[in-house]
Amino acid sequence: MANEVSQAGKAADLGLAAILNRDIWEMIADKQDLRHTVMYTSDPSGTGSAVVKIPQVTFDEVMSAPTEAGALSNSTLGTSNATVTVARQALRYDTTDLFQFLAPNGGLDIGRLGAGIAMAYVRRVSALIMDAVDTATSVVGTSGAAMTVNDLYDAIFTLEQAEVPAGPYFSALASKQFTDLQSSIRGEGGANQFQAATAAMLSIKGQGFRGSWLGIDFYTTAQVNNDGTDYSGGLWAMGAIAGTELKVGALKQKIRLTPALEVATDESAVFVEIDRTGSTAVNEIVGNGYTGIAKNEDARIVEIKTSM
């Protein structure tokens, strides 16, 4: 037999080398949004300053007992402030007209690129949050040693001894720190041993939110800093970290925006638009976001430094 019309023999003329799958597979990437762990301050749009100052006051005076008719002297009220400075964060992907002409429906279109840019903003804010965590003056853990439940207790007790009021409490760790913690939890006894939440902490879960245990919401993120020896995860209570974002609504009132932006909701913190250059047939998909993140109250935060 010879000259059959076969896939092997005739594919070059009559077939395709490969077809595109209907869906694009998104590879693993950090998608956890940590913005809800931050105390957001006023939007400084229209104020003339990129810096938001958070006035702080400490009402920790205890009344004295003056004599019945004695004059009472004035007490000094403890005041301080924290500041958050807004800066531009941005990302751009370029795509040509030809690619968009030829791309099948459901392919890597402008919308998909825009969504990728929006996630990049979220990731950026997480990185800024972890930078703030890395400036905590209280640190627990042992450099070069894996994270244990004991380190977590040290962190909890540090916050409790600092009289941090009720949470919510958040912990963001590198995945390695979290799995070390899971290993340690396996050997836990006592009060925690038979809690359903303890068993739940050991279940495999996707990246991001990893469950609640001991009153703490645990997250893992790839944005945790490291110094080559240790990761700098953290445990904090709401109010430890402050942030601010400029919303596109304020910009819409002042500048005629591209059509893509006209459909953005006024509350959008990151806004993606298309900057098209006809002479080169290139479309720049540009995302801008304006944010600032900084530590607000040091006593509400503990850095957890354990091995990589």
Next chain:
Amino acid sequence: MATLNTQAAPAPDLKPRSVMTRGSKTEHGLPKRGTSGYERPFDFTHHPKRWAWSPLRGGWFPDLGRFPHEPGAGDVAGGPKGEAILDGGEQRLRREEWVIIQPDNPAVVEYFAARPVIHGETFTGTSYLQEWDVKGGGKCYKTAFDKPVPIGNDTNWIKDEPAYNAFLAFLVKRGQVCAFNPVLKRSYVRRQEDSVARALMAVQEDPTDLKRSRYKAARIKLAEMRGEDRNMALADIAETSGNIVMQHAGAQQAAPVASGADQLAMLKMQQQMANIHAELVEMKKTSATAEKPKRKPARRKPGRPAKVDTDG
């Protein structure tokens, strides 16, 4: 004798020039994966409260922080050309009593000018901050103590811990970091004492090998933090741990077994008990078979169909 242009000593105008024949400039550099998160320069920082004890560093060491030059982070503003304006961030850090150890700090420059050995090689830079090119464009900033090891499409980093320790020791010696306050040491030791107490409690509750090893690690760390003799600590661990195991064994067995003969007697007794139990079970079975009543026919409610076996 004619002058020869040899490979060993080429004439200046005949030096080979590198010619890029394939690819673009951005194909050179470290693989991108493993470099993200380090796109901006940073300064080392130190806070008076940030001292730590680590077996890795062989004692108490200043736990350096980093001041990232990241617009948007900790009051660092963005400049018109994308540069970081550090004033606000520096003010914030100094207000919180942080010390900023800049890469061009004279002591740092002096340290590296003395050519310390890092990763087994004499370091030729003048600063701890190193800039690397990344494939596809962009830069990556790491310390001189971090060495990139590209494996496939990943950049892995290894740290020269001894060299870093030597650098920390130099910073301490030259007073470039905040002094180590004894009060701070006391608070860290107290925290470790609490850890030891917790670990001991866990052992008392359930003396498994894992819990005993955790207790041992915590106790040794405490001894080293206090500057105690390690052997004394080990003896203490052995005694405490041994006592707990004995107590636990004692609680499980009402009376400790005194001798081998007693153990044998107890085993014999247990065997006899087991035999008696087996005989009793057998007797019950036999009597049950002999007196088994005839099974009554199944009763059905009137009008209800008999159960049909649907399993075939």
